Amino acid sequence: MSQTVTMTVNGRAASVTVDDPEMPLLYALRNDLGLTGPHFGCGLGQCGACTVHLDGAATRSCQLPVGAAEGRQVTTLEGLGTPERPHPLQAAFIAEQAVQCGYCANGMIMQGAALLAATPKPSAEQVKEALVANICRCGTQPRVVRAVLRAAANA
Amino acid sequence: MDGMQMRRRGLFGAGGALVVGFVLGARPAAAWTDKPVALDQVDSFLAIDAAGRVTAYVGKVDLGTGVRTGFTQIVAEELDVPMASVAVVEGDTALTPDQGATYGSLSIQVGGVQLRQAAATARRALLAEAASRFGLPPEGLRCEDAAVIAPDGRRLAFATLVGGRAFSLAVDANAPIKPPEARRVVGRSAPRVDIPEKVFGRFRYVHDLKIPGMAHGRAVRPPAMGAIAEAVDEASVAGIPGLLKVVHERGFVGVVAETEWAAIRAQRALKVRWSAWAGLPEQAKLWEHVRATPVAQRQVTSETGDPAAAIRGAAKQLSASYDFAIHTHGSMGPSCAVAEFRDGKLTSWSASQATHNLRKQLAMMLAMPVEQVRCVYLEGAGCYGRNGHEDAAVDAALLAKAVGRPVRVQWMRHEEHGWDPKGPPTLIDLRAGLDAAGKVVGWESEAFIAKGAGGNVDLVAAELGGLPRESLSSPGNIVHNLAQPYGFPAVRTTCLRLESTPFRPSWIRTPGRMQNTFAGEAFLDELAAAAGADPIAYRLSVLEDPRGREMLERVAKLSGWQARPSPVRDQGGEVLRGRGVSYVKYELVRTYVAGVAEVEVNRRSGAIRVIRFFVTHDCGQIINPDAVTAQIEGNIVATVSRVLKEELTFDRSAVTSLDWASYPSITFPEVPEIVVELVDRPAERPWGAGEPTAAIVPSAVTNAIFDATGVRLRSVPFTPAKFLAALQGT
Ligand code: FES
Ligand code: FES
Numbered sequence: 024m025s026q027t028v029t030m031t032v033n034g035r036a037a038s039v040t041v042d043d044p045e046m047p048l049l050y051a052l053r054n055d056l057g058l059t060g061p062h063f064g065c066g067l068g069q070c071g072a073c074t075v076h077l078d079g080a081a082t083r084s085c086q087l088p089v090g091a092a093e094g095r096q097v098t099t100l101e102g103l104g105t106p107e108r109p110h111p112l113q114a115a116f117i118a119e120q121a122v123q124c125g126y127c128a129n130g131m132i133m134q135g136a137a138l139l140a141a142t143p144k145p146s147a148e149q150v151k152e153a154l155v156a157n158i159c160r161c162g163t164q165p166r167v168v169r170a171v172l173r174a175a176a177n178a
Numbered sequence: 179m180d181g182m183q184m185r186r187r188g189l190f191g192a193g194g195a196l197v198v199g200f201v202l203g204a205r206p207a208a209a210w211t212d213k214p215v216a217l218d219q220v221d222s223f224l225a226i227d228a229a230g231r232v233t234a235y236v237g238k239v240d241l242g243t244g245v246r247t248g249f250t251q252i253v254a255e256e257l258d259v260p261m262a263s264v265a266v267v268e269g270d271t272a273l274t275p276d277q278g279a280t281y282g283s284l285s286i287q288v289g290g291v292q293l294r295q296a297a298a299t300a301r302r303a304l305l306a307e308a309a310s311r312f313g314l315p316p317e318g319l320r321c322e323d324a325a326v327i328a329p330d331g332r333r334l335a336f337a338t339l340v341g342g343r344a345f346s347l348a349v350d351a352n353a354p355i356k357p358p359e360a361r362r363v364v365g366r367s368a369p370r371v372d373i374p375e376k377v378f379g380r381f382r383y384v385h386d387l388k389i390p391g392m393a394h395g396r397a398v399r400p401p402a403m404g405a406i407a408e409a410v411d412e413a414s415v416a417g418i419p420g421l422l423k424v425v426h427e428r429g430f431v432g433v434v435a436e437t438e439w440a441a442i443r444a445q446r447a448l449k450v451r452w453s454a455w456a457g458l459p460e461q462a463k464l465w466e467h468v469r470a471t472p473v474a475q476r477q478v479t480s481e482t483g484d485p486a487a488a489i490r491g492a493a494k495q496l497s498a499s500y501d502f503a504i505h506t507h508g509s510m511g512p513s514c515a516v517a518e519f520r521d522g523k524l525t526s527w528s529a530s531q532a533t534h535n536l537r538k539q540l541a542m543m544l545a546m547p548v549e550q551v552r553c554v555y556l557e558g559a560g561c562y563g564r565n566g567h568e569d570a571a572v573d574a575a576l577l578a579k580a581v582g583r584p585v586r587v588q589w590m591r592h593e594e595h596g597w598d599p600k601g602p603p604t605l606i607d608l609r610a611g612l613d614a615a616g617k618v619v620g621w622e623s624e625a626f627i628a629k630g631a632g633g634n635v636d637l638v639a640a641e642l643g644g645l646p647r648e649s650l651s652s653p654g655n656i657v658h659n660l661a662q663p664y665g666f667p668a669v670r671t672t673c674l675r676l677e678s679t680p681f682r683p684s685w686i687r688t689p690g691r692m693q694n695t696f697a698g699e700a701f702l703d704e705l706a707a708a709a710g711a712d713p714i715a716y717r718l719s720v721l722e723d724p725r726g727r728e729m730l731e732r733v734a735k736l737s738g739w740q741a742r743p744s745p746v747r748d749q750g751g752e753v754l755r756g757r758g759v760s761y762v763k764y765e766l767v768r769t770y771v772a773g774v775a776e777v778e779v780n781r782r783s784g785a786i787r788v789i790r791f792f793v794t795h796d797c798g799q800i801i802n803p804d805a806v807t808a809q810i811e812g813n814i815v816a817t818v819s820r821v822l823k824e825e826l827t828f829d830r831s832a833v834t835s836l837d838w839a840s841y842p843s844i845t846f847p848e849v850p851e852i853v854v855e856l857v858d859r860p861a862e863r864p865w866g867a868g869e870p871t872a873a874i875v876p877s878a879v880t881n882a883i884f885d886a887t888g889v890r891l892r893s894v895p896f897t898p899a900k901f902l903a904a905l906q907g908t
Pocket of ligand 2: 122123124125126127128158159160161162163242510559560
C-alpha cells in the first residue's frame with residue numbers, strides 16, 4: 024500500500040510516496056529527494072554516517088522509519104550550510120582539512136553541529152564524548168576534534 | 179630537439195584532436211575513445227583545451243587519501259598553471275594510462291613521477307613551440323600562468339600553442355623537471371581539492387551515481403561461505419512491490435528491484451535452501467592450523483653468515499613467536515558499483531583501486547572481449563587495500579546482465595564485514611643469540627604467510643557462481659621487512675609460503691611489512707631488554723644508514739625520550755605508563771619512519787590505551803606536507819585500532835564478526851594524541867607516505883606495554899584478556 028509522507032526538509036516542504044512506511048528515512052533522502060549528503064554506513068545505528076537533524080536533534084536516519092518523520096523538520100548536510108553561507112563547523116572542517124575519504128564527514132559534522140547547538144563551548148573531552156558513536160576508518164579523529172573546537176572558538 | 183624539428187614532425191599539428199568519442203580508423207573499432215593511454219605518450223597523461231584548462235589523466239586513484247590534490251600540484255608546478263585550472267581524471271580504462279593498481283603507497287612515488295615526467299616533456303615542448311613562433315631561442319623564455327613569456331614581454335598562452343590539440347609526443351625521461359628552488363606549488367600544503375564538496379554534501383561518490391533506467395540489486399550470500407543454493411523460493415518475495423527478478427546461478431543468488439528498499443527487503447526475505455559447508459578451521463586453533471598448513475614454497479629473503487651456528491654458540495639465546503590476527507578492511511561505506519550493458523558493451527562504475535585489472539577480470543568472467551568492457555573509477559569510502567569494491571562491481575554486472583537494465587548494488591554492512599577479502603593470519607618465529615656484551619651475533623626468522631603476491635584477488639560472485647576466474651591467491655606483496663635493516667653479523671630470514679589460507683586473502687594497509695616489522699621490532703626490543711640496553715641506543719648501535727639514524731635521533735628528541743633499559747622499574751598504582759620505540763626503512767629501499775608510543779596499562783582490568791604517538795618521517799621529497807601529515811595520522815589511528823581492538827571472528831562456516839559491535843573500531847576517546855615531524859628532502863625523489871608509518875605502530879605499542887609492565891604481548895590484537903593472561907604467566 025503506498026503512502027505519502029510529508030515533512031520539512033532543509034526548510035522546504037517535501038513529500039515522498041513510499042510502498043513501505045517502515046523504509047528508513049535515509050533511503051527517502053538519498054533516492055527520492057536526491058540528498059546524498061547522508062550516507063549508508065551500517066544501517067544498524069552503529070557508525071553515524073547517516074546522521075541528520077530531526078527537529079534539531081542528531082538522529083540516525085538509517086534507524087528512523089520514514090513514516091515517523093511525518094510533519095517533522097529534517098535537516099541534512101546540504102541544508103546545514105552552503106559554500107556561500109557555511110555553517111561554522113563546515114568552515115572549520117575545511118580550515119583543519121579534517122577529511123580523508125569524507126564518507127564519515129556527514130555524520131561528524133551533523134553530530135558536531137548538534138553538540139555546538141547545545142554546548143557552544145565544549146571541551147575537547149566533551150567533543151570526543153559527543154562523537155563516541157561516530158566511526159571514522161581513515162583516522163581523521165584528531166582533526167575532527169580540532170575542527171569542532173575551532174568552530175566553537177569562531178562562533 | 180628544437181622547435182622546428184618538432185613542428186616538422188607535426189607537433190600540435192592538425193589531427194589527433196583529443197575529442198573523446200572520436201574514433202580514428204587506425205584504432206580498433208571497439209575502442210571506446212581515440213584518446214591514447216600508452217604509458218610513453220604525453221597525450222596519455224595530459225590535455226590542454228582551447229580555454230587553457232589542463233586535464234591530467236592518471237591510472238592511480240585517490241581512495242580518499244588526497245593524492246588527487248598531489249597530482250594537481252605536480253601538474254600545476256611543472257606546467258606553471260594555476261591549480262584551479264587542472265582537473266584530474268582517474269582510473270578510467272578508456273581514458274587513463276594503466277599505471278598499475280593503487281597500492282603500496284606508490285601513487286606519488288610511481289604514478290606522480292610518471293605524470294611529472296609527462297608534464298615536464300609537455301612544458302619543454304611548449305617552450306620550444308613558443309620559441310619558434312617568437313623566433314627566439316627557448317633558453318630565454320619562461321612559463322607563467324599557463325603562458326610562455328618572452329624576455330621582451332611577448333606572451334603566448336598555452337591555449338594558443340596547443341589548445342584542444344594533441345602533443346603527439348613521447349614522454350622523455352630526460353625532460354628537465356623544475357629544480358627545488360624554482361618550485362612554488364609542490365612542497366606546500368595546498369588545501370585538498372575535494373574537501374569543500376565533501377563538507378557541503380555535494381561530492382559525488384560512486385554510491386551517489388544514478389543513471390537513467392537504473393534498478394537496484396542486492397546479492398543474497400550463503401550463510402556458509404562455500405555453500406551452493408540448492409533451491410530458491412521465489413514465492414517468498416513475490417509480495418514485495420517493485421521486485422523485478424530473482425537471479426540464481428550455483429552459489430550466486432541475487433535480487434533486483436525498482437527501488438533500493440525493495441531490493442533490501444527481498445534480500446532479507448528470500449528463502450533459499452543452501453547446501454551445508456564447514457570448511458573453515460576452528461578459530462581457537464587458528465595458529466595450529468597455520469602451522470599445519472603445507473608449505474608451497476620456502477623463500478629466503480636475506481642471508482648472511484651462519485646464524486644457526488652463531489646462535490648455538492651464543493652466550494644467551496632467545497626465541498619467540500609473534501602472531502597477527504585476521505583483519506577486515508571495514509570500509510566506512512560498504513562497497514558499491516553500477517553496471518550498464520549497452521550495445522553489447524559493459525560499463526562498470528566502481529571505486530576499484532585497479533580498474534585496468536578489474537576490466538580484464540570482468541571480461542574473463544563474462545566471456546567478453548576486454549575491449550568491450552570499460553571500468554570507470556568513482557571515489558568510494560576510503561579503502562585500505564583491495565576491499566569489496568571489485569566484488570560489488572561483479573554483483574552489479576551479473577544482475578544488470580540478468581535484467582537488461584543498469585543496476586546499482588551496494589553491499590550491506592554484514593556483507594562488507596563478512597565477504598570483503600581479509601588480511602591473512604600471519605605467524606612469525608624468531609631466534610637470536612647475544613654475546614656476553616649483549617650484542618646480536620645471529621638472527622633467524624621464519625614467517626608463515628599466505629602464498630601469492632600482488633595479483634588480482636578473485637571475485638566473490640565469480641567464485642560462488644562457478645564462473646571463469648583466475649583462481650589466484652593474492653595476499654599482497656608480503657615478504658618485505660622480514661629482512662632486517664640492522665647490521666647483524668649472521669642473519670637468515672625465510673618466508674614459508676603456505677599452500678592455503680582460510681579466507682580469500684588480499685592486501686590490507688601495509689600488508690606483510692606491518693606483520694614483519696611488528697615481529698622484528700618487538701623481538702629486537704626483547705633483545706635490548708635482555709642486554710639491559712636502552713632500546714634506541716641498542717638500535718643505533720647496529721644501524722649504519724644515516725637517514726635511518728637521523729629518524730631515531732629525532733624521535734628521541736621529539737618524544738623527550740629518557741635513555742634507560744625497559745621495563746621501567748618501581749611503578750606504583752593501578753595504571754602503569756610506558757613508552758616504546760620502533761623503526762622501519764620501508765621495504766628496506768624507501769621511506770624511513772621512527773615512532774614512539776606512550777601507553778597506559780591498567781594492570782587490574784588489562785585495559786590498554788595509547789596516549790601519545792610521536793613520528794619522525796622521511797619520504798624524500800614532500801609534495802604536500804599537510805597531506806602527508808594527515809596520512810601519517812590516519813595510519814596511526816587506524817593501526818592503533820587494529821592492534822588494540824580488531825580481530826575477525828568466525829565459526830566453521832562463515833565470518834561471525836558482521837557489524838561494528840562484533841568487530842569494533844577505535845572510538846574518539848581512544849585516539850592518541852599524535853605528534854609528527856616531517857623531514858623534507860626537496861632534491862630527492864618522492865617516496866610513498868602512508869603505509870610506512872602503519873608498519874611501526876604494532877611494535878611501538880607492544881614495546882611500550884612491555885616498558886610499562888614487563889609483560890610482553892606477542893599476539894595482535896593486544897586485548898585486556900591477553901594482557902591479563904600474560905601477566906599471570908610472568
Ligand atoms: S548508517 Fe546509520 S548509523 Fe551507520
Ligand atoms: S574520512 Fe574516511 S571514514 Fe572518515
